[in-house]
Amino acid sequence: MSDAPPESAPLDNSQLLVEIRQEVERRRASGDLPAEMERELDRTFAEFAPVDALDANFDTIVSKIERSAVIDLSPSVVSAYPGAAQMKQVVAKATAFYVRHVATQASSLFQGVARALRLLGERVDELELSKGAGDPARWRELEGLPEARWSPSSAVSWDDYVLEQLGAPSGRVLHTHAGDGHLVRRLIDAGYEAYGVEPVADVALAASDVVPDVRAMAAADHLRILPPGSLTGLVLSGLVEVVTPASLVELVGLAASSLAKGGTVVVLSAHPDAWRRAGPPLAVDLAPGRPVHPETWETLLARAGFVDVTTRLGFREQLAEVAGSDAACNDNFARLAAAVFGPADFAVRARRPL
Amino acid sequence: MTAVHQFLPVYAARSAIGNHTDQVARTLRSLGLTSEIYATSAWRARRGHVKDWHEYTGPLRGEPTWLLYQLSTGSSMADALAARPEPKLVNYHNITPVPMMAPWEPSLVSELADGRRQMGDLSSSAALAVADSSFNGAELTAVGYRRVVVVPVLVDLDALGSAADAGVGRRLAQAKSAGGADWLFVGRLAPNKCQHEVVKAFALYRRCFDPRARLWLVGGSSSPRYSAALERFVAALGLGSSVTMTGSVSQAALVSYYRGADVFVCLSRHEGFCVPLLEAMWHRVPVVALASSAVPETLGSAGVLLPEGSDNSLVAASVHRVLDDASLRDVLVAAGLARVEEFSLARTRTRFADTMADLLAGSG
Numbered sequence: 001m002s003d004a005p006p007e008s009a010p011l012d013n014s015q016l017l018v019e020i021r022q023e024v025e026r027r028r029a030s031g032d033l034p035a036e037m038e039r040e041l042d043r044t045f046a047e048f049a050p051v052d053a054l055d056a057n058f059d060t061i062v063s064k065i066e067r068s069a070v071i072d073l074s075p076s077v078v079s080a081y082p083g084a085a086q087m088k089q090v091v092a093k094a095t096a097f098y099v100r101h102v103a104t105q106a107s108s109l110f111q112g113v114a115r116a117l118r119l120l121g122e123r124v125d126e127l128e129l130s131k132g133a134g135d136p137a138r139w140r141e142l143e144g145l146p147e148a149r150w151s152p153s154s155a156v157s158w159d160d161y162v163l164e165q166l167g168a169p170s171g172r173v174l175h176t177h178a179g180d181g182h183l184v185r186r187l188i189d190a191g192y193e194a195y196g197v198e199p200v201a202d203v204a205l206a207a208s209d210v211v212p213d214v215r216a217m218a219a220a221d222h223l224r225i226l227p228p229g230s231l232t233g234l235v236l237s238g239l240v241e242v243v244t245p246a247s248l249v250e251l252v253g254l255a256a257s258s259l260a261k262g263g264t265v266v267v268l269s270a271h272p273d274a275w276r277r278a279g280p281p282l283a284v285d286l287a288p289g290r291p292v293h294p295e296t297w298e299t300l301l302a303r304a305g306f307v308d309v310t311t312r313l314g315f316r317e318q319l320a321e322v323a324g325s326d327a328a329c330n331d332n333f334a335r336l337a338a339a340v341f342g343p344a345d346f347a348v349r350a351r352r353p354l
Numbered sequence: 355m356t357a358v359h360q361f362l363p364v365y366a367a368r369s370a371i372g373n374h375t376d377q378v379a380r381t382l383r384s385l386g387l388t389s390e391i392y393a394t395s396a397w398r399a400r401r402g403h404v405k406d407w408h409e410y411t412g413p414l415r416g417e418p419t420w421l422l423y424q425l426s427t428g429s430s431m432a433d434a435l436a437a438r439p440e441p442k443l444v445n446y447h448n449i450t451p452v453p454m455m456a457p458w459e460p461s462l463v464s465e466l467a468d469g470r471r472q473m474g475d476l477s478s479s480a481a482l483a484v485a486d487s488s489f490n491g492a493e494l495t496a497v498g499y500r501r502v503v504v505v506p507v508l509v510d511l512d513a514l515g516s517a518a519d520a521g522v523g524r525r526l527a528q529a530k531s532a533g534g535a536d537w538l539f540v541g542r543l544a545p546n547k548c549q550h551e552v553v554k555a556f557a558l559y560r561r562c563f564d565p566r567a568r569l570w571l572v573g574g575s576s577s578p579r580y581s582a583a584l585e586r587f588v589a590a591l592g593l594g595s596s597v598t599m600t601g602s603v604s605q606a607a608l609v610s611y612y613r614g615a616d617v618f619v620c621l622s623r624h625e626g627f628c629v630p631l632l633e634a635m636w637h638r639v640p641v642v643a644l645a646s647s648a649v650p651e652t653l654g655s656a657g658v659l660l661p662e663g664s665d666n667s668l669v670a671a672s673v674h675r676v677l678d679d680a681s682l683r684d685v686l687v688a689a690g691l692a693r694v695e696e697f698s699l700a701r702t703r704t705r706f707a708d709t710m711a712d713l714l715a716g717s718g
Contacts, residue, residue: 227662
């Protein structure tokens with residue numbers, strides 16, 4: 001079949017993928033390619049896969065255990081060998097009473113374990129609610145918390161800073177909680193192979209007007225499935241600030257493993273205005289997580305093995321532009337701003353060691 | 355005369371490692387070396403072609419002898435070889451990572467884990483390790499091999515691809531006459547090769563682009579539990595008449611499947627090299643593949659390479675684009691043929707022969 005290859009232009013895989021992703025988004029928007037169908041396919045395969053082969057959540061796994069607790073007492077008796085099928089039938093009938101006796105006890109045990117797991121899960125849910133922990137997205141659903149509360153900084157654009165820190169375009173860059181996709185767009189325009197994830201499905205869909213690849217999923221969920229070292233740049237923003245402390249530590253660990261050697265992570269803080277924004281009292285008062293100080297990010301990143309960790313404060317940079325090069329004056333402005341306006345928004349940048 | 359004998363746990367004719375072992379034997383003999391193949395068991399082998407490894411008792415008197423171990427799984431053979439005094443070489447084809455196989459085939463865990471352990475054990479006594487790919491080479495280096503050379507799998511595509519099975523060809527042509535594209539993936543049914551992801555992408559493709567499309571999954575099974583789950587999955591999706599799992603097929607039938615295919619879709623998460631990519635390109639079948647493990651370096655820029663973590667909608671849309679865009683298909687076919695040329699048997703044999711010649715010259 002193989003002959004001398006004809007001459008042809010080389011394939012631009014990156015550009016091709018951009019075009020194909022745009023096609024996917026168009027079809028998703030039109031309903032031709034429903035995202036729900038992908039999830040349904042995953043769920044269907046999960047029914048036949050062993051529990052420990054699933055990359056699934058607690059409820060999915062417990063559901064699978066519940067289904068597995070009912071033991072099938074009708075083994076296949078087909079065989080390609082002559083007489084073997086009849087032999088299997090005889091053995092199945094002869095041992096049926098004993099197998100049923102054992103299976104009934106085993107089923108009872110498994111059903112009891114599954115029920116206990118369900119109850120345990122419900123207790124954990126209650127604990128999370130009472131302690132204000134857990135998934136912020138669920139709180140938003142429960143309390144009708146306005147989306148705006150969780151928006152990333154809007155007063156100061158960090159886009160230029162991010163571009164500056166990422167350096168020359170190479171490899172893949174991920175923006176978690178990409179929102180409307182404007183930063184991903186900037187990165188793509190600047191020559192990066194960039195994409196985003198956004199936990200709010202509607203927001204992710206709207207972002208597809210701006211960029212070809214913003215996926216509807218949470219930061220940690222996406223980072224978990226990435227192969228180690230597959231990113232050269234990672235921008236964490238938005239919801240990453242308000243997860244539980246344990247999730248925050250996990251997120252930093254995932255960032256470390258997903259970045260290649262020499263890769264850069266930039267953490268963009270939520271703007272203080274976002275924290276002062278009004279909402280339903282119950283939702284505001286019981287919202288999980290807290291704004292994270294830059295020092296905390298610095299510590300977490302350093303502990304995860306990042307080096308060259310630096311913080312840049314938003315307000316001070318703005319004041320410096322107003323006040324020119326007078327350092328003492330800048331410091332006074334910064335102190336005054338901190339007293340009047342509260343904490344500044346900030347960005348923390350760190351790199352994986354080479 | 356110097357001898358370099360090959361050892362492998364299981365020799366299976368027509369398998370990638372079986373074919374490679376045969377080609378290595380020819381290459382070694384072409385260098386004027388004595389070379390036999392020893393295995394614990396042999397499948398479909400010509401009489402006398404492969405010897406029971408217990409027959410190997412040591413070097414002939416005065417004959418410098420090297421032992422070349424084809425490493426792809428765990429085996430008691432590896433431990434026995436490690437204890438032998440002859441200088442050793444390792445040809446590493448990678449070992450399926452335990453976490454990928456363990457949930458499906460717990461009984462294979464010890465074999466795979468043994469393979470990883472033995473890979474490490476042999477590092478101190480192996481004078482040289484040959485890796486199919488840089489991906490494999492990096493694993494060898496990580497466990498302590500001091501001298502690692504990358505030489506791709508030796509495969510004679512011209513010989514393997516020449517004869518087709520007319521019966522299979524007729525059946526495929528008959529299916530094609532009803533319209534619809536033919537997807538193909540070739541490889542053992544195994545969880546790390548992710549045929550279930552191919553089925554998912556195929557289901558999306560049929561729903562959105564081509565309701566008459568067919569999928570052919572060609573290859574035997576290395577996990578009965580995974581194969582059963584895959585069959586039930588296909589049935590649950592109502593794709594029983596459009597997805598065919600052929601099982602192990604003859605070389606001629608394999609050629610027919612490649613000739614009948616419109617696109618080769620590889621969503622495997624773990625490949626040490628992936629010979630079927632070369633076969634597909636040799637047969638002018640455009641490739642859509644996930645950029646995992648050694649796939650990117652085998653495929654080069656000759657296929658649509660999807661980033662790891664891509665969803666199946668992207669796979670389906672990529673296949674649609676390849677089949678719908680004639681100019682893109684032409685580019686991929688041309689690039690594939692050029693890529694295959696880089697892995698031609700003449701080139702890989704020369705690289706292997708040069709590597710061996712350097713080693714033997716250096717050993718005095």
